[in-house]
Amino acid sequence: MRLFQVGVLLLTLPLFGCKTETPVTEGALRVFITYATFRPKCLTLTVVDVHDASHTVSGEVKVEAGRLSDTRTGVILEQAGWSRDLRVTAEAHEGSCAGPIIARQSAEARFPTENVTDLGLDLRAEDLDDDGYFAAKQPYPGTDCDDDNAAIHPGATELCDGIDNNCAAGETDAPGETPFWVDADGDGHGAVGGLQAFGCVAPAGYAPSDDDCDDTDNDVHPGQAEFRCDGRDDNCDGVTDNDPFLVGTACTAPLGCAGVLTCQSASASTCISSEQPVEHFVDDDGDGQAGYSVGLGCTPPEAGATRMNTDCDEGSLVVRQGRTEACDRLDNDCNGQTDDGVAGCAATSWNEQTELGDVDARFDAVAVYSRGHGWLAGAASQVLHVVDGNVTSVTGCPGEWKSAWAANNGRVFLGSGAGRFGTVRPDELPAPCEDFGSGHAGAINGMVGFENEEDNVVTLYAVTSQGRILRWSYDDGGSTQQQPTVLAQVPANLRAIHGLDVTTLLAVGSETVSGVPRPVVYRASANGTTWTKEDLGVSNASGFLNGVQVLTPRLAYVAGDGALLLEHSRDAWTRLPAPTVAGGATPNLRALRAFGRTALYAVSSEVNDVHFFNGTTWSTVTPSPATLNALGGSGPGDVWATGHHGTLLRWTP
Structure with a gap:
């Protein structure tokens, strides 16, 4: 082959x-x-x-x-x-x-x-997208990982688009990959200066930013609100404990002290100040010097407050630093001593006169219009005009006189138990009183007046035992007079009224609650037409309030039965110490006259003494031969007390 x-x-x-x-x-x-x-x-x-x-x-x-x-x-x-x-x-x-x-x-x-x-x-073989790369299918797979897209094949440019464009290593070989940083606490933010990796998407345990200032705590990262006041930067903005804690921010601490916000706890910041607040004072009595404490503060707690305390009695115009000491039981110059340096003041006694009018005369009202000049009025038509040591009995003023008030020109206005007014002026004597009916039968127990010197009109405000509050405008020298009008009627037996003007009027007396008389105070509105009952804070007290004295728009005193003495300072009523008398009895205070926070006089039912309150303690300044019913005076150095048996006591050093 x-x-x-x-x-x-x-x-x-x-x-x-x-x-x-x-x-x-x-x-x-x-x-x-x-x-x-x-x-x-x-x-x-x-x-x-x-x-x-x-x-x-x-x-x-x-x-x-x-x-x-x-x-x-x-x-x-x-x-x-x-x-x-x-x-x-x-x-x-x-x-x-x-x-x-x-x-x-x-x-x-x-x-x-x-x-x-x-x-x-x-x-x-399959190359469906005809890109020269064949489908990765058995039995003879090619290298094309997506045979439906000609842009995807080995050798293609890798992109960060979520696709393996070059069919090799996913997107890890994409040029210009995004950097990622290790995120140990899993809060989506990588550690500042942390380990870095690149890719189109974040590898597990990595984040697209390196802005986490604490990568051991997943509560700490940018975008997080500051949630702990602890000296840490929870939101990685470079500032610790900012909003909402605002630590380090200037603030105003209590009492107006400048401070900075400081962590109080993990959940709250508070304003801490190194400033020491000091006491501030205001001038409540209008004498130009401040002495009423409005509390501590680094800034004035209220407008006009000062750190200088130069007034030791913010209820008296004759007390402040720089004044000359006078004999009036007040510390006029605020040196801590009363009546010091005033020769003979300590030995000055009360001038006692009795049986003025007659032995049975009872005076229930006194109205003093200048030093040594005033009026006494009482039962059985008794009206006396007093000028120093001279006393003139006024006839032609019939009535049971319960109240009296005198204008600066000496004209006296009287209120009777029968609801009538009487008035006479000293230079008209011995003319009789003018007589005017109020239109109501209730006793006129108290009155106060305000003068308008431009037109010689006096506006009187009076209260009655039937709860009526009357207003009467009297034209001194006018040929005709208006009739008194009723401003309001309250459910009380009113005994006294006082104020510096219509906006400060207070009316006092008693209301009956469950058959028991309770002390009551009514405050006037700006025009006097609306009267609002005050909350005295003495719900257990009983009896009448018999006297009221308004010293400043922010200070007033009321006194009454059961030795009740109340001070209204600013917006609050406070009960003051009660006087005690021999035998421990509780006296009813029948009348009150205040000349300041440290000079209050009262007369009582249990003893005939004139009581004095110096702002802290009570004392007796003079005994009386008879019961006393009324107090008056032109000032702290001219104090009058009158009552039964025609008694008039005066302290006029």
Whole structure:
């Protein structure tokens, strides 16, 4: 038998249309390699001797670049030493002959001794997107990880778009990858200066920012509200304990002291100040010097307050630093001593006069209009005009006089138990009193007046036992007079009224509650037409309030039964110490006259003494030969007391 020649001649020819014969005189094996719907970069043909695998030869089958379908022909010639039984394998490669096999077909053939034997091999592979890279499908997978997208294949530019564009290592090989930082506490923020990694998406345990100032606490990171007041920067903005704690921010502490916000606890900050508050004082009595304490503060607790305390009695116009000491039981110069340096003051006694009018005279009202000048009025039509030591009995003023008030020109106004008014002026004496009816029968127990010097009109306010509050405007010198009018009627038996003007009027007396008389105070509105009951804070007290004295718009005193003495300072009523008398009895205070916070006079029912309150303690300043009913005076150095048996006591040092 003839042996094959050494070597194999692989001749590849394109076949177009019909099959062509290859002119070969000796035997040959002609191989037709057909492929369709893909563009192989390389075709190879391998021939193996079935009986001796060491007899193998391969060769490249040339393809026409870019052709989608084709048939290539290879001719296998006789090879010396080989058997005639051959296995012929055609393979298509991706990219190059060294690339992965994407298609393969094998067939066994017997080499002819003469003429040509044809063998057909058909190759199939998928490159659906025609990008030159083949689907990674078995049995011969290519390298294209997405054969539906021509932009995705090995060698493509990797992008950070969530797709493995180059079919290698996901997106980790994308140029210009995003940096990520280790996020140990898992709060979505990487540690400042922490370990860095790159990628299109954050690797596990990494975050896209390196702005976490504490990567050990997942409550601490940018965007977090400051939630602890602890000296830590919870939101990593470079400031510790800012909003809402605002630590270190200037603030105003209690009492107006400048401070800074400081952590009070883990959940709150507070304003802490190193300033020391000081006591402030105001001028309540209008004498130009401040002495009423409005409390501690680094700034004035109220408008006009000062740190200088230069007035030791904010209820008296004759007490303040810089004044000259006078004999009046007041510390006029605020040096801590009373009546010091005033010769003979301590020995000054009360001038006692009795049986004025007659031995049975009872005076229930006194009205002093200047030093040493005043009026006494009482039962049985008793009316006296007093000028120093001279006493003039006034006739023609019939009535049971319960109250009196005198104008600066000396004109006296009287209120009777029958609800009538009387008036007379000193320069008209011995003329009788003018007489006016109030229109009501209740006793006029108290009155106070305010003068208008421009038109000589005096406006009187009076109270009655039937709870009426009357107003009467008297035109001094006028040919006709208006009739008194009722401003209001309250459910009380009213005994006294006082004020500096209509806006400060207070009316006092008693109301009946469950059959028990209770002390009561009514305050006037701005025009005096509305009266409001005050809360005195003494619900257990009983009896009447018999006297009232308004010293300033912010200071007033009332006194009554059961030794009740109340001070109204600013907006509050306070009960003051009660006087005690021999035997321990509780006296009823029948009248009150105040000249300041440290100079209050009262007369009582149990003893005939004149009581004095210096703001702290009570004392007796003079005994009386008879019961006293009324107090008056033009000032702290001109005090009058009157009552039964025609008694008049005066202290006028």
